Amino acid sequence: MNGSSLVLKSVVSGVILIISLFYFLPKKVSETYEPIPKLKSQCPPGFIKNDQNECIALNLYQQYDSPHNKGVGGLQTSLPEIRDGFSPQEIDLGRYLFFDPVLSGDGTISCASCHDPKKGFSDGLPTSIGSHGQKLTRGAPSLWNVAYLKKLFWDGRATTLEEQAQGPLFSEVEMDNTPENLLNSLNAIDTYKLMFAEAFPGKKPSEDIKLNEIYTALSAFQASLISLNSKYDQYAHGYHDALNKNEIEGLNIFRSFVARCAECHTPPLFTNQQFAVIGSPEPNGLPLDPGAEIPFKDKTLRGAFKVPSLRNIEKTAPYMHSGNFQTLRETIKFYTDGRGHAVPDDEELIVHWHIWEPNLTDYELDRLVDFLKTLTDETFTPQVPENLPSGIKPSI
Secondary structure, three states: OOHHHHHHHHHHHHHHHHHHHHHHOOOOOOOOOOOOOOOOOOOOOOEEEOOOOOEEEOOHHHHOOOHHHOOOOOOOOOOOOOOOOOOHHHHHHHHHHHOOHHHOOOOOOOHHHHOEHHHOOEOOOOOOEOHHHOEOOOOOOOOOOHHHOOOEOOOOOEOOHHHHHHHHHOOOOOOOOOHHHHHHHHHOOHHHHHHHHHHOOOOOOOOOOOHHHHHHHHHHHHHOOOOOOOHHHHHHOOOHHHOOHHHHHHHHHHHOOOOOHHHHOOOOOOOOOOEEEOOOOOHHHOOOOOEOHHHHOOHHHOOEEEOOOOOOHHHOOOEOOOOOEOOHHHHHHHHHOOOOOOOOOOOOOOOOOOOOOOOOOHHHHHHHHHHHHHHOOOOOOOOOOOOOOOOOOOOO
């Protein structure tokens, strides 16, 4: 064999060796690589997982009974039926979606933009800000304990969490998305397809994400937002030192027939889930918001809004559907100023009969504020994801 053949053979052997090393030696991971998030397999606090991989609510109020399963406002009264039974993976997938701006039309607004966990799952604004900076006509309701609610939105136009989710998603003035664009956005993200396959058994990563799966995941996460371990709850369960003298006085005023707060804000959920016309004034001379009159097509509900839960009410200022009152003290004073005193002159509203002239003193108003602050409990606040599959920064 001549010299040139030996050289050629050596070169070929070297090339083969380099190729072999390239394929078989461990590869260095890119510094920009982010591992695919694995969904949680355990239920969030306040739930226990059964043999069917379902998260079932577990709390001390389940040890109590109520006549005809209806709350009567006593300290040890059972809660309404809860929406539970979601899997841990569905809940955790919903957590990622909730904070991801990719759900909006232009990728700038997430569900958390109006429902910030640091602000009682509201947004701290009189009325929320929607797409392209549009000012909306109503404030963002808190999401704490929504799993117990039978009507959603201020005007009660939705009856399920899945139905509620579609409202802001596809509203031109809120998240300004369309079903087609939402599906295209999520299906273009491989990590989300893997996560949906993990959350929904039998689904393959190669299969497209479906709208009903998005609604289910968002509902699962929102249904996990439970707040039932406040100072008030500890008092209600028998630890009477949980409340001080002023707070107990406030509780007694709250439940009294004079103030009648508990007639509509019925413990332990602190709402009777009904609609009430209270004649709250609109800010800055804006026209009257017809409220529940529109979805229910009922003129007796003109100006009526859903009675909100008072859970974590300390965190959700400003108050009322249009954020007209800045403080709890100012809000309570509205009620003691007299029945229908703020109703516009050109309106004949059927003000709820519990709204009257209680003539509460300044001392009593202060004690009511003291009590309302005992309803604060953010123990089970979920963690905001550090990274999102979309690569967009979490929006809150």
